[in-house]
Amino acid sequence: MSYTGPGFEPPHPRRSRLRRPLTVAVAALVPGALLGWVVYEAVGGSGGAAVSSSAVRTPAETASRAASSPAAPSPSDDRKVPNPEASATAPASGPLSGKVVVIDPGHNPGNFQHTAEINRTVDIGTGRKECDTTGTSTNDGYIEARFTLDVSRRLRELLQAQGATVELTQDEDRAFGPCIDERARIGNAAKADAVVSVHADGSGAGNRGFHVILPAAVSQGAADTRDIVAPSRELGERIAGSFVRVTGSAPSDYVGNGTGLVTRDDLGGLNLSTVPKVFIECGNMRDSKDAALLTSGAWRQKAAQGISEGIVSFLRG
Structure with a gap:
């Protein structure tokens, strides 16, 4: 009879490379371990927000979600x-x-x-x-x-x-x-x-x-x-x-x-x-x-x- 009639994985944020050099520099210039620690934390905290491990899937994780039932x-x-x-x-x-x-x-x-x-x-x-x-x-x-x-x-x-x-x-x-x-x-x-x-x-x-x-x-x-x-x-x-x-x-x-x-x-x-x-x-x-x-x-x-x-x-x- 006649009928009528569709791998991009976002990059992980990088930890600031300036943390260690800046910390060392501040520690050298400002005596006192406590002040050095405070500066370290302040500088380190600006390195970028952390990304939850569940927010970004690796290709392997993505593939595993598509796996068939064992049977x-x-x-x-x-x-x-x-x-x-x-x-x-x-x-x-x-x-x-x-x-x-x-x-x-x-x-x-x-x-x-x-x-x-x-x-x-x-x-x-x-x-x-x-x-x-x-x-x-x-x-x-x-x-x-x-x-x-x-x-x-x-x-x-x-x-x-x-x-x-x-x-x-x-x-x-x-x-x-x-x-x-x-x-x-x-x-x-x-x-x-x-x-x-x-x-x-x-x-x-x-x-x-x-x-x-x-x-x-x-x-x-x-x-x-x-x-x-x-x-x-x-x-x-x-x-x-x-x-x-x-x-x-x-x-x-x-x-x-x-x-x-x-x-x-x-x-x-x-x-x-x-x-x-x-x-x-x-x-x-x-x-x-x-x-x-x-x-x-x-x-x-x-x-x-x-x-x-x-x-x-x-x-x-």
Whole structure:
């Protein structure tokens, strides 16, 4: 079908080289140890303010902050971003000023250590489902949760540059989760104009391509998606179209009949949403050719760009 549709380390302040010569000179000219000491302190104190060791990170420290979880090493170009509450900045002015976008990085790198918590079930309207899962990984151990965080952080930068207010459902700032029902509530509470849940698939080897998952019309229990089905489809179509154009990836050859669009009623993150929302499976981690793309920082930037352009197109109408 037709779719519509981004190492500088600041120098450490130098201690004044004049401290010792001036101290010696003063001590020689002014008799008395006490007076010499006083002058030493006065001269030494003007050498510049000290810099906290936490204010400047070495390259090694910066790299260590981007390290993957022990169970799943990730490529070195994953973007590590501090707690969003500590790094939040006012959105830039731009075409998306006043718009709110929630990005939902699928899974959480910490889920591996909290299987009991993520295995408990929650109500998704059409039934009950696990709070969350660990996600999939490439054959070489690059986990989906690392992939989704990296793409989501890149996507946040791009959307903020357009003026949008952007919120992530998690930014590795919690031990596990959140559960799928809470992920939906975060978007609802933000009154988001668009929500995108970022994933990568774990299908069989040989299956390739991306697909966007749309909410089905559900009205059962706590779920009622009837008002968001149409705008969510438009959001999904625009993302799919821009994803093809920017990444060069083809729509999935194993689901969606070549359209890159799939409708489902069994995902709590969609069923419980009251705002336009879609999932995107950016590729199949279990296929070696797709995995080569997913583990490339350059390609992940393209993926973020493709998703971003689709969101911008949707929000601008």
